Amino acid sequence: MxxxxxxxxxxxxxxxxxxxxxxxxxxxxxxxxxxxxxxxxxxxxxxxxxxxxxxxxxxxxxTRADLVVAVYRHQVEACAEAGPALLAAAGSPFTALHRWVGLFVDFLVTKHGLAHAMRSDSGGFEALHAYFLDRLVPVCEELLDRAADAGQIEPGTQAYELMRGIGNLCAGQGDDPRYDPRRLVDLLLQGLRQPKSA
Incomplete structure (x- = not known):
């Protein structure tokens, strides 16, 4: 007992x-x-x-700032962990990349809000941004490499430039209801495809 x-x-x-x-x-x-x-x-x-x-x-x-920062870190980790899981489950590296980018776009909506919410604490935001890059650039690199190795996308796309481009497409998402960044991000991804896998 x-x-x-x-x-x-x-x-x-x-x-x-x-x-x-x-x-x-x-x-x-x-x-x-x-x-x-x-x-x-x-x-x-x-x-x-x-x-x-x-x-x-x-x-x-x-505080709200505590919650926003915690959500930011939580989403970074969820995105980082999703990459390998999607590669294992999706069957196609391009499908894994496409699904991961969808999660990344959801994250960016919060990230842009965070930048606004933390504008008075630039040091804190810079530290979080460095953490974001350290965790997510390698995941995106792996997804791109696997899709290129499978002949599904053109080789040579850099993870940082792709992520930055997606971020730029998502930046104005809340300002105009006629603008859907997901459609343009999808076009961007389709543009990476090898002609034979299109």
Whole structure:
């Protein structure tokens, strides 16, 4: 029969696991809300999407800036982890690249909002931008290399230039409802295709 100290240890582990789960659910919900409504979306909307109370949001993220930065890091990690997973599951390196770029575009919506939200803290934003490049450029390079090795795209496209080009296409996304960056990003990707795989 477990002793009191073992029960307390199990209870503490369960509480920590619940807190980690709540944080992940909040980050996923906030990312969805930020993509749909921007980083100025009401916190109550994020709490409702996550199925938690406002107090839970503020316990994990005392300020909006804390939440935005955490979502940014969370999305960078999700994008970084998605690359290898998509390569393993997609069957075609070009399909994996295409799906990864879709995730990257969703992330960029939040990233541009973050740049606006953190304009007073340029040092903090620069550090996050360096982290973004360190994590995502190698993933994009791997996707491009695999698609080129499979003869599905023209070789020679640099990951940084592709990511920067996609970022430029996404920059004005919220300003004009007639503008759909995803359509242009899709055209950009199709332009990488080898003629024989088109």
């Amino acid at each position: 477990p002793g009191a100290s073992e029960s307390k240890g199990a209870s503490a582990r369960s509480t920590r696991a619940d807190a980690v789960r709540n944080r992940q659910v909040l980050l996923d919900a906030a990312a969805e809300v930020f993509v749909a409504s921007g980083v100025d979306a009401p916190i109550r909307e994020i709490a409702a999407k996550a199925g938690v109370g406002m107090g839970t949001v503020y316990r994990h993220f005392p």
